[in-house]
Amino acid sequence: MKFKLENKDQHSKARAGEIQTDHGLIQTPIFMPVGTAGSVKAVHQRELTYDVKAQIILGNTYHLYLRPGLEVLEKAGGLHKFMGWSSPILTDSGGYQVFSLEGNRKIKEEGVVFKSHIDGSKHHFTPESVMDIQRTIGADIIMAFDECTPFPCDWSYAKNSMHLTHRWLKRCIDQFDNTSGKYGYSQSLFPIVQGSTFKDLRMDAARFVSDQDREGNAIGGLSVGEPAEMMYEMTDLVTDILPEDKPRYLMGVGTPANILEGIALGIDMFDCVMPTRNARNGMLFTSEGIINIRNERWKMDFSPLDSGFDSHVSNFYSKAYLRHLTISKEMLAAQIASIHNLSFYLWLVTQAREHIQAGDFTTWKNAMVEKVSRRL
Numbered sequence: 567m568k569f570k571l572e573n574k575d576q577h578s579k580a581r582a583g584e585i586q587t588d589h590g591l592i593q594t595p596i597f598m599p600v601g602t603a604g605s606v607k608a609v610h611q612r613e614l615t616y617d618v619k620a621q622i623i624l625g626n627t628y629h630l631y632l633r634p635g636l637e638v639l640e641k642a643g644g645l646h647k648f649m650g651w652s653s654p655i656l657t658d659s660g661g662y663q664v665f666s667l668e669g670n671r672k673i674k675e676e677g678v679v680f681k682s683h684i685d686g687s688k689h690h691f692t693p694e695s696v697m698d699i700q701r702t703i704g705a706d707i708i709m710a711f712d713e714c715t716p717f718p719c720d721w722s723y724a725k726n727s728m729h730l731t732h733r734w735l736k737r738c739i740d741q742f743d744n745t746s747g748k749y750g751y752s753q754s755l756f757p758i759v760q761g762s763t764f765k766d767l768r769m770d771a772a773r774f775v776s777d778q779d780r781e782g783n784a785i786g787g788l789s790v791g792e793p794a795e796m797m798y799e800m801t802d803l804v805t806d807i808l809p810e811d812k813p814r815y816l817m818g819v820g821t822p823a824n825i826l827e828g829i830a831l832g833i834d835m836f837d838c839v840m841p842t843r844n845a846r847n848g849m850l851f852t853s854e855g856i857i858n859i860r861n862e863r864w865k866m867d868f869s870p871l872d873s874g875f876d877s878h879v880s881n882f883y884s885k886a887y888l889r890h891l892t893i894s895k896e897m898l899a900a901q902i903a904s905i906h907n908l909s910f911y912l913w914l915v916t917q918a919r920e921h922i923q924a925g926d927f928t929t930w931k932n933a934m935v936e937k938v939s940r941r942l
């Protein structure tokens with residue numbers, strides 16, 4: 567993997583760059599659609615490429631390990647071949663998913679013991695096994711095994727947890743560096759900065775992670791219920807410490823406004839279930855603001871979902887039609903809404919990139935945050 571920093575904004579920490587992987591180029595800042603179990607829900611691969619214009623998607627170690635399992639993935643020749651996606655893939659380590667199995671998991675020094683949400687069977691994840699699993703899945707970028715602290719969380723819990731994440735990181739790096747990719751292309755390991763909402767811990771974690779000198783770095787443990795201002799404050803502290811010449815990934819973020827503010831704070835990569843999950847509940851993110859498509863207000867509105875940018879689905883179908891499909895529980899509703907929301911997210915980060923390159927990012931961003939946050 568190679569990262570090239572192309573432009574820096576004069577009035578913020580925003581950057582435009584390029585990540586070259588063996589599965590192609592990623593132009594940053596970028597949003598990565600979430601494809602937890604080998605599918606971006608309700609959106610097939612051709613639509614992801616040609617409508618959404620996704621450059622990289624996410625997979626999840628926990629889900630893929632449980633189903634279809636490693637035997638199938640290895641036999642298929644890795645996740646890219648299995649799902650028919652030849653662009654880059656990033657896999658999350660499963661730590662986050664396992665920790666959200668409240669009551670069904672136990673954290674120890676060695677790793678985590680957990681029960682499957684599918685059949686209740688017992689499994690172990692260790693930093694080593696999670697590296698091996700991600701080697702078998704075959705993502706271009708793989709994540710270290712970390713503990714994501716809940717919010718709120720007291721300082722001493724956050725400190726101990728951060729140190730455990732750091733010891734696990736060392737073990738991930740050892741395992742990763744002593745193994746190689748199984749399918750003939752290279753993989754990169756990103757460590758994760760934790761430290762909850764404590765400035766001293768966040769700074770310690772950012773220094774520790776930077777010292778590992780990997781090809782990119784991530785920030786975890788945010789967007790877990792803390793106020794947005796706190797998330798921005800922590801991100802700002804951490805991006806001041808992380809190396810400038812490597813991509814920075816803010817995990818699980820967020821709303822369109824969160825993403826624009828994250829870009830202004832020097833973040834290059836984002837992922838979130840919000841555009842797809844909320845689409846399935848009838849929430850649309852548009853260039854004019856946020857729409858609940860079930861609302862009576864759209865019953866007779868035959869205008870396009872969004873005419874603010876070029877997208878077949880967003881320009882072609884009307885609000886009234888999507889409202890009807892949603893209320894009738896038609897499967898096409900989830901498809902149209904998901905493609906629209908993802909197209910909008912990808913358009914938004916592409917616009918951010920163009921404004922960084924043009925030198926007017928900050929004024930554009932401030933106006934856009936206001937626009938995309940409105941409830942219509």
Ligand code: PRF
Pocket residue numbers: 658659660661662709710712713714715758785786787788789790817818819
């Ligand atoms: N760690 C991992 N994945 C994550 C997170 C984390 O802290 C978050 C937090 N927003 C989302 N996904 N491994």
